[in-house]
Amino acid sequence: MEKIKVQDAVGAVLIHDMTEIIPGVVKGPRFRKGHIIRKEDIPVLLGMGKEHIYVWDQTPGLIHENEAAERLARSVRGPGLNLDEPKEGKINLTAAFDGLLYASEDGILALNTLEDVVLATIHNYQPVKKGDKIAGTRVVPLMIDEKVILEAERIAQTFPNPILEVRPLKTFKVGIVTTGSEVFHGRIKDKFGPVLRRKIENWGSIALEQTFASDDVSMIQSAIRDQLKHGAEMILVSGGMSVDPDDVTPTAIKEMGAQLITYGAPVLPGAMFLLAYLEDVPIMGLPGCVMYSKTTVFDLVAPRILTGEHLTRLDIVKLGHGGLCLECPTCTYPRCSFGK
Template sequence: MIFGPTRLDQALGAVLAHTRRLPGRVLKKGTVLDATAIAALCEAGEEAVIAARLEEGDVAEDAAAHRLGEALLGPHLTRTRAATGRVNLLAGAAGLLVVDRARVDRLNALDEGLTLATLPGHVPVSPREMLATAKIIPFAVPGAVLEAAEALAREAPLLALHPFRPLTVGLVLTELPGLKESVMEGAVEATAERVAGLSGRLLPPERCAHEAGAIAAALRRLGERGAEMLLVAGASAVVDRRDVGPAGIVLAGGEILHFGMPVDPGNLLCLGRIGEVPAMVLPGCARSPKLNGFDWVLQRLFAGLPVGRAEIAGMGVGGLLKEIELRPLPREAASRGGAPANGAAPGPAPAAARRARPVAGLVLAAGLSRRMAPRNKLLVPDRQGQPMLRRVVEALLASRAGPVIVVTGHERERVEAALAGCAVRLVAAPDYAAGLSASLRAGLAAVPEAAEGVLVCLGDMPLVTTAMLDRLIEAFDPEEGRAIVLPTHAGQQGNPVLWARRFLPEMQRLTGDAGARRLLIAHAEQVAEVELEDAVLRDFDTPEALRAAPDFAPADPAGQVP
């Protein structure tokens, strides 16, 4: 690839390296210069631009990212479309992610222009969660480099997602005189929460004396009830592989595979099996919902991965999970599987809590609905009787955006009644009659500090689906220059638009009824366009538009809008 100053008479087909603002037009970074763009540059008095020109054998960034994404795919993995030289790998199911770190390092060592970043290994993930991102750094890479990366990715999976299995789990609780009932209840509650979080089911627990024979009998009863995993929570901590809990496993016909683990808390875990059914004596820390070594073992077993002496011995690097004054661990943000067992730092929170880019949803529903008067367009029902606004809000609630804020004004009581039962924050715009910007200011003032962006939706666009909203959120990455995400269809700009937090002050200074569209021109280099269906262009603010709307078209022959 040739990079540097390029005369316009040699720039046809070159890739523009930096955004150029011209009279009446903006040429964004990454634009492939065609005859029209070059003519516009000439008219503006330009003689040369900084650009990249591909040489024979080079593969353009998006084509290269697409090919690498295809090579990285495997069972239960999906990918996004390639854009700006990037493709993301997503989880197709809830499960445990396993990363071949050595081979990822080999891929990243091939060439500085090609990179792959992943989550740590052995972390639980949820469907649609981003697992990795492949990025082509320059505007193109040599074909030979890309072919080497594809071959490496196809030798064996660099990323493997092992879905969690819906296992039935049995729990034995042993009792000693003087043991508080709250301790027993805490053990059951913590275990049930862990099992349910991995798609499993906890059988009603068996209680018995803290004796090997009683434990063995209880284990047999749970086995007869279909337990596919057996757990023993002892009234007293296990201190040896020949202690009461392990002895009960052996008496029930099982064996002890390993006692102890290099993870703290969790040192005193005892791993065994009865036939092919895993059986464990839990460390005392398992009574707490906080992250401990038992979580790591439980996740692997639910994912169908082998766990034995070698696997447990390999958990030491990264296994210091204990909170101390000098080394606090943010438990509230960490998942039970958050700290990886592969030597990385404690890992991410669970999928619901570790949304990399928290985005609030904002629905503007305060307008006067003049063009639909005397009806309020937002309250017009579809054929199932659901108001238009409620359809918009429910699509947003089902997306990755949160919290969802709805701005009301005109016919406030009726509009809020239409959203009864929806988990939204209602914000009144007292000066809603002053125009769209008044509603926008009221809503933006309610966006929480934790939100890195806000997805501004219109209440009269009921055809925009949850999947479309999530596509916009997935594209949002201010650090990569995608601080404004704009949906388009066939070259036309649509709604909703996602804005990074840093634009909120400018948006709050807007006046009148124009909204924030002019800011798109002022910050064109930060705009990422996402091509979507025509729903992003279709608002229904007149009787004529409504008659052409799917699900809203009137059923009566006269064609009257309800």
């Protein structure tokens, strides 16, 4: 780039946007990058307080910040993301549809270790809505050595999955089995069902008819099998998840031959959470907090399963960092620290 006097700029090509600010009237680009300066532009530029401007000098090996930011954005973009137009050297990536953000934390770190490269994102596994801002890219200098951007593009290609992508939640048929002799015999009213049904439907899935079982291993297993017969692709078993002698839900699930991923999670509320797979069908044992706490471990795990992800014990263990809900008087999840 080259710095020249405004009076000598006729015919030169602007290298960046020129912002005009008139309080209460306008604040935005008066001249865009690539604009060829005309004679009539000179008094306008002087009126904007510009004595000198930077123009394109076509130095080999250097690229403009807008091009660099766009190439960075394209290198990290996976499915489910749109790119905004470059603005003052920055490109925003937004969600193309509702879903869950999958971000490679290692990939983000690797790119940001490159000098003069900036990639800022929201937290991994965060639920997003269409149009939500997901990330922004830019470079620090107005002009940057293209070798830096080529290295960023190379790094992005070394990861098996895109550094950033939004995965839609699939539509599952979800079976609900509520355990507990007190509910089964009608001594108390079930409160799990309405909560679970509302969450399932908000995620775009279908809640099958809820079934009930007393605190009996064989009855719980029979209820789970009935849900499978009715086409359940995910099963939620509520109640009976503590260590009391009468709480036999974990035993019932394990003794069905299900692959136990975890019984217990480093999340509060939700420590007594169970995840298992019976062949390909995920089964979640839900503790009592799901019934009365607005956001729990269930809200962190279920959406990931609904994207089609097969979770491991390590995935659950990692929830400990950020797994403490502060139980604010007004819940703002997911725009808070929980699950981050």
